[in-house]
Amino acid sequence: MNRDKIKNAIRNIPDFPKPGIQFKDITTLLLDHDAFSESIDIFCEEFGNSEIDLIVGIESRGFIFGAPLALRLGCPFAIARKPGKLPAETVSAEYELEYGTDSVEIHKDAIKEGDRVLIIDDLIATGGTAQAVGELVTKCQGDITGFAFLINLAELKGSDKLKPHPVFAIIDF
Amino acid sequence: MNRDKIKNAIRNIPDFPKPGIQFKDITTLLLDHDAFSESIDIFCEEFGNSEIDLIVGIESRGFIFGAPLALRLGCPFAIARKPGKLPAETVSAEYELEYGTDSVEIHKDAIKEGDRVLIIDDLIATGGTAQAVGELVTKCQGDITGFAFLINLAELKGSDKLKPHPVFAIIDF
Numbered sequence: 001m002n003r004d005k006i007k008n009a010i011r012n013i014p015d016f017p018k019p020g021i022q023f024k025d026i027t028t029l030l031l032d033h034d035a036f037s038e039s040i041d042i043f044c045e046e047f048g049n050s051e052i053d054l055i056v057g058i059e060s061r062g063f064i065f066g067a068p069l070a071l072r073l074g075c076p077f078a079i080a081r082k083p084g085k086l087p088a089e090t091v092s093a094e095y096e097l098e099y100g101t102d103s104v105e106i107h108k109d110a111i112k113e114g115d116r117v118l119i120i121d122d123l124i125a126t127g128g129t130a131q132a133v134g135e136l137v138t139k140c141q142g143d144i145t146g147f148a149f150l151i152n153l154a155e156l157k158g159s160d161k162l163k164p165h166p167v168f169a170i171i172d173f
Numbered sequence: 174m175n176r177d178k179i180k181n182a183i184r185n186i187p188d189f190p191k192p193g194i195q196f197k198d199i200t201t202l203l204l205d206h207d208a209f210s211e212s213i214d215i216f217c218e219e220f221g222n223s224e225i226d227l228i229v230g231i232e233s234r235g236f237i238f239g240a241p242l243a244l245r246l247g248c249p250f251a252i253a254r255k256p257g258k259l260p261a262e263t264v265s266a267e268y269e270l271e272y273g274t275d276s277v278e279i280h281k282d283a284i285k286e287g288d289r290v291l292i293i294d295d296l297i298a299t300g301g302t303a304q305a306v307g308e309l310v311t312k313c314q315g316d317i318t319g320f321a322f323l324i325n326l327a328e329l330k331g332s333d334k335l336k337p338h339p340v341f342a343i344i345d346f
Binding site for chain 1: 184186189190196198200203204205206209210213227230232233234236237238240241243244247248249250251252254257259260261280283
């Protein structure tokens with residue numbers, strides 16, 4: 001698999017959303033059918049032999065990778081969303097922002113006890129959101145199989161927060 | 174194709190987000206791999222022979238159907254998002270809410286002049302958001318091939334707003 005093709009299809013936007021941040025823009029990858037398709041192929045190759053009962057995509061760019069992966073692997077797909085968006089009974093977990101906290105929710109009936117769950121998002125930075133989604137899985141008595149990301153901002157060491165669970169990323173920046 | 178299976182997999186939540194609204198919850202469909210997969214098959218069957226240069230998914234549930242469809246049809250995929258989320262130069266269009274207005278954006282370079290564009294979302298209610306995304310396509314000098322939805326709330330007549338463009342929905346409620 002050609003990871004350089006994928007890496008080259010991701011655009012760097014300096015100073016977004018604020019000065020000093022190098023934003024990794026995946027919209028250029030999505031416009032490149034071959035590169036987008038290959039990213040899903042790589043996830044399939046990585047997780048095709050894992051025993052996974054459920055894939056959870058994190059709002060909203062996690063949906064873009066999680067939905068195709070769940071369809072390809074023949075798994076149910078669940079969505080972790082920002083507060084107030086999900087209509088049925090939810091469980092909730094908080095995570096820290098630079099200033100204050102935010103939270104993420106999932107439907108209580110999306111995860112069954114003992115479900116082996118893969119959590120997916122486009123990017124891991126400090127890992128706070130992914131860690132909170134991991135908490136949702138644990139609160140619902142699911143088992144975290146691992147975390148999958150297109151991009152890992154390695155110097156922020158977000159994957160340390162997700163230990164001891166396996167963390168897979170296609171691209172390191 | 175079995176549309177009843179898809180319809181039955183959608184959960185009705187009364188009085189969400191406010192009294193009197195019957196919310197159509199697609200999260201139960203996503204958990205049902207066969208039904209979710211079949212919904213993508215139906216979109217592919219409908220649009221597989223259309224000449225489409227780009228699929229635009231509307232944030233955020235439109236991503237769940239648009240990304241797999243774009244991958245299956247071999248099309249580039251673009252995302253229409255709420256204001257301030259996209260990092261590069263955008264075009265913007267407003268739509269009316271019950272009280273006030275909101276807007277939606279797309280990257281200016283996502284759509285090339287003359288691109289034949291299919292716009293997709295999970296649900297059409299009054300059609301305001303989809304209409305605004307149509308405006309984005311027109312502002313970028315793309316051509317709207319049509320609109321695709323999983324669910325059409327037919328009594329709200331949202332598809333009237335999208336005329337004369339073709340509107341396809343898998344399920345009418």
